[in-house]
Amino acid sequence: MKTLLLKKEEVSRLISMREVIGTVEEAYKAFNSNQVEQPDYIGIHLPPPRGEIDFKLGYYKANEVISMKASSGGFNDNPTVYGVPSGMGTILLFDAKSCALICVMDGSLITGLRTGAAGAVSVKALARKNSRKVTSIGTGNQARMQIRAINEVMNIEEIHAWDNFPDTLAKYKTDIEGEFGIPVIMARSKKEAVEQADILITTTRGTGSLVEAEWVKPGTHIVAIGTDQQGKQELDPEIFRHAKIVNDSTGQCIEKGETWHPLNKKIITQNDIHGEIGEILLGNKPGRENDEEITIFDSTGMAIQDNTTAEKIYSNALDNGVGAFFEFC
Structure with a gap:
């Protein structure tokens, strides 16, 4: 054959x-x-x-x-x-x-494509309909892919971005503004960037908390992309305490995803996980139910x-x- x-x-x-x-x-x-x-x-x-x-x-x-x-x-x-x-x-x-x-x-x-698309699918299901501002913590290739995908499903008016490396951040601004014409504001701190977010994307290879709970405003949708192995982390586990938690695969997320951290610290139990994104797309569980909810999509990536x-x-x-x-x- x-x-x-x-x-x-x-x-x-x-x-x-x-x-x-x-x-x-x-x-x-x-x-x-x-x-x-x-x-x-x-x-x-x-x-x-x-x-x-x-x-x-x-x-x-x-x-x-x-x-x-x-x-x-x-x-x-x-x-x-x-x-x-x-x-x-x-x-x-x-x-x-x-x-x-x-x-x-x-x-x-x-x-890169399907991971970017995963963020866009979660935005359709879980973000506020009046969301206009996107914050990107991390400005590498996947951060760009998230914008390419999310731009297909919503009107992004501005992007707030932060990165550990100023040169990488500056190139991201040049590239995104050149490709989409969307203004990119280079934040002076992670806190400044996160506080602006309607949709917060984390795409780093972080091994510790990058986003603190008190920075996240009500109604924010978080697309947690970077954590797909034990030892990686991007979010303060306290963010999960009062959030609607949606996984791609709960079996993977509780073992290798961002969801593992609040479970390990006993901030949440498995019963506090709202469900999987497929259940929402099928109509078996609700997505966003009000404009004050903080929603988290924990994506570990699936075969x-x-x-x-x-x-x-x-x-x-x-x-x-x-x-x-x-x-x-």
Whole structure:
């Protein structure tokens, strides 16, 4: 059986952000409709100065595709020492009927796209309808991807941004204003940035509390992206005490996500978790119920997001004759 090979440049032109938002919504609904088999993902932390590599595996009954993704991040010496990016990804797709390998594609873009889209899906479900100001704590690639996705689902009037590195922050301002024409205000402190937020995005590789509870105003929607492994943290656990907590996968979030921290400190119990985003999208649980609620979307990332997004790219590639086929024998 022939296998389709899709390079990074090909993947980038085979799907739009609006399509990815749709595939991520499909993934969340499928997860909460007993259509998904998704083992716990495996993460390996390598000795400093290296980062980590994650392996995510998922099967979606509706499309009969099994996906397997390997993604790495935090290998900051890679560009200078090895001439490769600091983070990379590869996705394998298998036909679930035969388990034949049908596609190998670059996965580095998919991780960024579907993670950005996850934030946008949560904004649709949980943010106040009159939200206009976005605050970004962290201004790297994923912070940009969040803006690209959220800009598809709401009118962003201004962005307040903070980063530990002034040069990175300044480049973010230049890039975002150039791409979208949305004014970016470079905050002098995290507190100053957070206090402005209707929607607060955290996309760092933090290992301690970056956002304090007293900074977060009523009605804020928080998109917590950076914590997907034990040891990472971005939010003061006290924020969770009176917030509506929504997970992508509660099983993952209580073990590896931001939700672990307030549970560990006994600020909340599992009964205080409102539910999973798929339950809200299916109408089984309510989303935002008033304009004063603080809502938190804790996203650890799921294999089913990779599955639905990669399958759409594969389908688009077949429809448009993109990519090269190869055989192992």
